[in-house]
Amino acid sequence: MAQIEEEMEKKGSDHDHQHHHKQHYKLWVDDAWAKEGHTMKFKVHLNKEADHDVKVYYQTHSGTAKGGKDYYAEKDYVTIEKGDDYAYIYIDTKDDHKKEHKEYFYVKIDEKDPYVKVTDYVGKGWIHDNDGHKHHEKYEHNDEVWM
Numbered sequence: 336m337a338q339i340e341e342e343m344e345k346k347g348s349d350h351d352h353q354h355h356h357k358q359h360y361k362l363w364v365d366d367a368w369a370k371e372g373h374t375m376k377f378k379v380h381l382n383k384e385a386d387h388d389v390k391v392y393y394q395t396h397s398g399t400a401k402g403g404k405d406y407y408a409e410k411d412y413v414t415i416e417k418g419d420d421y422a423y424i425y426i427d428t429k430d431d432h433k434k435e436h437k438e439y440f441y442v443k444i445d446e447k448d449p450y451v452k453v454t455d456y457v458g459k460g461w462i463h464d465n466d467g468h469k470h471h472e473k474y475e476h477n478d479e480v481w482m
């Protein structure tokens with residue numbers, strides 16, 4: 336028991352010490368995926384609840400998926416509100432009616448808030464094509480193709 340109490344006291348004093356300064360945060364962004372034509376949701380995390388509104392600046396970067404062709408390129412910011420520890424970045428993908436492989440693009444976080452340290456600033460977003468299946472269905476419904 337005495338040991339635990341001692342331990343708690345130690346933690347308590349560390350905690351007090353931190354409160355002499357403004358809190359600092361770690362921030363990271365998850366990967367994401369969406370069906371073509373749907374909205375991609377990238378989750379942005381803080382390691383603890385924000386004590387002020389944290390603005391997160393981001394922009395999209397093309398991979399095999401190209402801005403304007405496969406998704407709508409963005410340069411914007413999202414706010415993690417005071418009391419929250421996450422927010423979502425929404426990027427719309429484009430339905431192009433072409434049969435394709437899975438394509439990807441990125442969102443990259445710019446470090447702008449002085450109390451935030453970004454530990455993973457790249458989210459990779461996969462677009463799952465929705466045109467292959469239709470093509471396949473056409474064959475299934477037309478037996479003559481197979482004869």
Ligand SMILES: [Ca+2]
Nearest residue numbers: 404405431435
């Ligand atoms: Ca596409």
Ligand SMILES: [Ca+2]
Nearest residue numbers: 432433464466
């Ligand atoms: Ca497509």
